[in-house]
Amino acid sequence: MELGKTTFFNCLNEDIEIDEGEFYIEDSNKKRKLEADDVGYVLSTPNVPEFLTGREFLKFFIDINKDKIKNLKTIDEYFDFMKIEEEDRDKLLKDYSHGMKNKMQMLVNIIASPNLLLLDEPLTSFDVVVAEEMKQMLKDIKNNHIIIFSTHIMELALDLCDEIVILNNGLLEKIDMDNIDKEETKERIIMALKEEKNV
Amino acid sequence: MFKSFILSYKLKNTYRVNSIIYSIKQLPLIGKHLPASLYSSKILKILGNIISTISEIINIFLGKIIYILIMIVAVLGMFKGNTANNFIHIFVFLSLAGGMLNTYMFNPTKDKYYAMILMNMDAKNYTLSNYYYSMLKVIIGFLPFTIIFGMYYGLSLITCVLMPFFVVFIKTIYNSYILYDFNKSKKIKNENTPTRIVWTLIAGFVILAYGMPFLNITITENIFYVLFVISLLLGIIAFKYVAQFKGYKKAYKSLLTTDNVYITQNTKKSEVIQKNTLNQIELDKKTTSNKKGFAYFHDLFVKRHKKILMKSAKRTAIMAFLIFLILIVAVKANSNISRETNEILMTMLPWFVFVMYIINRGTVVTQAMFMNCDHSMLTYRFYRTPKVILSLFKERLKTLIKINLLPAVVIAIGLPVLLYLTGGTDNYLNYIVLFVSIIAMSIFFSIHYLVMYYLLQPYNVNIEMKSSTYTLVQWITYFVCYAFIQVKLPTLYFGLATIIFCVLYSIIALILVYKYAPKTFKLRI
Structure with a gap:
């Protein structure tokens, strides 16, 4: 069913024209319009230039964005951070596995360190071990980034999120999570979804 | 068996009708306002059924008359000797080739995929009933035209009637062989x-068909x-074998893979192209680049795609060179050829x-650029900044022009040389115009393709x-270029006009790219 989550991300990322409204971001209590450089968008399917090696892709990315990247590290440090094995770093991206491509895509977006990071269905294509690594990594970086991610897996949302919104028939609805435990939140989410359907 | 034929025909008709409705809905202006409930509209279904039945009937005859007209009637004039014999000769040998090229049974079509794989219809019943039907169509479709044309060229009525049956037997013999082989x-x-052996056989029969007469x-x-x-004798055995064959399900499971079925279909074609283009990336890891930024990026792209980018351009250049050598020998040996060539060069x-x-490689190159590079890179925001888009455009334009200039230079030098050797011209400007206009055309097409790609x-x-x-x-683009074949104009004026047009077009196109590409160069939603 088309619920519009990809459309929502596309709007935020200015991939499609929005009919009305504006996006704002609050920066040290100052509200300003969302700009292109604020946003990083990681698609659910990995998209990497297959003819480059992992190292070359990072080198190119850093070359282009040198002025914007805060506290630049070496390429190998970035690889270490993303837990990409040394023997894989000089392979063509074409020969990377699905999960590894996803890691690379995530990595360049993290290097750019945008204020707002959009993740479409993250972690779904990772194996168990990598998914756990990624989850940890997202927990680490969420302190100084706004991360919006979409998922169909409720456990993941409950595990990672400070706030949960439900997107149904093009409307966003916030789930109140104050002072309640996971089970109760779960019930509220399901209730909210059922109600929407009955309308 | 008849029941399963009716079922499969209905199935085929349903999606035929649906695709007719779909294309109506795709029409600009009207289409948008048509509701999805159109698909369940009874009247439209009936209308669609009528259209699809008419097209089925037209298909039966149209294909056959075109075949006979183009493959046989059109060439008969070339041969001396007995026309009736030539007619039957070409027909027989083309049928031998066609039996392998067009089996009906082993063409992995959507129809078969839907019916046998998705709908799980009985493979044997489905295949046999549809096979008999298509053979019937061959006979009915051919019969009027073998009789009309055959008798016109002096064949007896009996021969004309037997000809379509000959085709059916040949096809069935070959099909039974494939089943036996499976x-x-x-x-x-x-x-x-087709395998190499099959290709060779087909080519052999075609050569015999036209060569012997x-x-x-x-x-x-x-x-x-x-x-x-x-x-007839072999055909009877073959028909029996086909009718008794038991492994249809297995055979079709291995034939009707999604790759085979969708390769002929547009929606998935691009995926197959992409798969192929991805395979073109050359693994040599030693290729590196000392450049920086997007120049580095583009440099590696070119180096890792050398084959797909350069091979055909090189081949064309060599071919052009050889053709010029042959022409030079020919014009030196024969003064008639020399005179005609000179005239051609001055007007053609x-x-x-x-x-x-x-010979322009624009389509292939831009396609490779998209499939192996932009397809993934355009999802990154930084790649879509005007600075990156335009710098990369510049790098790519240089590369594309270079690729296309390789064969163009050979032709651009070859033509004036040929002109000189065939007696030259009074106006020396002609030499220069020939050279410059060919180069200008080459650059024009390079710019045209890349600009179209960036703008659209x-x-x-x-x-x-x-x-x-x-x-x-x-x-x-194709039609305009094709139309020029018909045009004859003095080289000098046409050449000058071409040069001016190419220069103007290029300037305008480049301005448009610099103005609009940052907006238009993105993934479609």
């Missing part, structure tokens, strides 16, 4: 990807009767618009073609 080797032959050696009606009796420059169009980037993230404008522009 039983032994467990490999099924896909009619769309050329040398005045043909079969006669009597020999045809002998061949017919042989095909428009013809080279089409030649330059054909037609694909979405799933590599589906989303822009009909892009297709339209490609068609227009």
Whole structure:
């Protein structure tokens, strides 16, 4: 069913024209319009230039964005951070596995360190071990980034999120999570979804 | 069996009708306002059924008359000797080739895929009933035209009536052989990807079909009767084998893979193209680049795609060179050829618009750029900043022009040299105009393709073609270039006009790219 989550991300990322409204971001209590450089968008399917090696892709990315990247590290440090094995770093991206491509895509977006990071269905294509690594990594970086991610897996949302919104028939609805435990939140989410359907 | 034929026909009709309705809904202006409930509208279904039945009937006859007209009637005039014998000769040998090229049974079509794989219909019943039906169509479709044309060219009525049956027997014999072979080797032959042996046989039969009449050696009606009796006897055995064969399900499971089925279909075609283009990335890891930023990026792209980018341009250049060598020898040896060539060179420059169009690698190169590079990179925000888009455009334009100049330079030098050797011209400007206009055309096409790609980037993230404008522009380009074949103009004036046009077009196109590409160069949604 088309619920519009990809459309929502596309709007935020200015991939499609929005009919009305504006996006704002609050920066040290100052509200300003969302700009292109604020946003990083990681698609659910990995998209990497297959003819480059992992190292070359990072080198190119850093070359282009040198002025914007805060506290630049070496390429190998970035690889270490993303837990990409040394023997894989000089392979063509074409020969990377699905999960590894996803890691690379995530990595360049993290290097750019945008204020707002959009993740479409993250972690779904990772194996168990990598998914756990990624989850940890997202927990680490969420302190100084706004991360919006979409998922169909409720456990993941409950595990990672400070706030949960439900997107149904093009409307966003916030789930109140104050002072309640996971089970109760779960019930509220399901209730909210059922109600929407009955309308 | 009849029941399963009716079922499969209904199934085929349903999606035929649906695709008719779908294309109505795709029409600009009207289409948008039509509701989805159209698909369940009874009247439209009936209308669709009528259209689809009419098209089925037209298809039965149209294909056959076109075949006979183009493959046989059109060429008969070339041969001396007995026309009746030539007619039957070409028909027989083309049928032998066609039996392998067009089996009906082993063409991996959507129809078969839907019916046998998705709907799980009984493979044997489905295949046999549809096979008999298509053979019936062959007979009915051919019969009027073999009789009309055959008798017109002097064949007896009996021969004309037997000819379509000959085709059916040949096809069935070959099909039974494929089934027999599948039983032994467990490999099924896909009619769309013939093996080298099959290609050689097909080519052999085609050469015999046209070559022998050329040398005045043909079969006669009597020999045809002998061949017919042989095909009849073998055909009966083959029909029996086909009817009793048990492994249809297995055979089709291995034939009707999604790759085979969808390769002929547009929606998935691009995926197959992408798969192929990805395979073109060369693994040599030693290729590196000392450049920086997007120049580094582009440099590596070019180096890792050398084959797909350069090979064909090199080949064309060598071919052009050889053709010029042959022509030089020819004009030196024969003064008639020399005179004619000189005349052609002075009036037929428009013809080279089409030649330059054909040899231009723009489509393939931009396609490779998209499939292996932009498809993934355009999802990154930084890649879509005006600075990156335009710098990369510049790098790519340089590369594309370079690739296309390789064969263009050979032609651009070859033409004036040929002109000089065939007696030259009074106006020396002609030499220069020939050279410059060919170079200008080459650069023009390079710019044209790349600019179109940047302004109309037609694909979405799933590599589906989303822009009909892009297709339209490609068609227009083709037709305009093709139309130039008909034009005869003095080289001097046409050449000068071409040069001016190319320069103006290039300037305007580049301005447009610099102005609009940052907006238009993105993945379609």
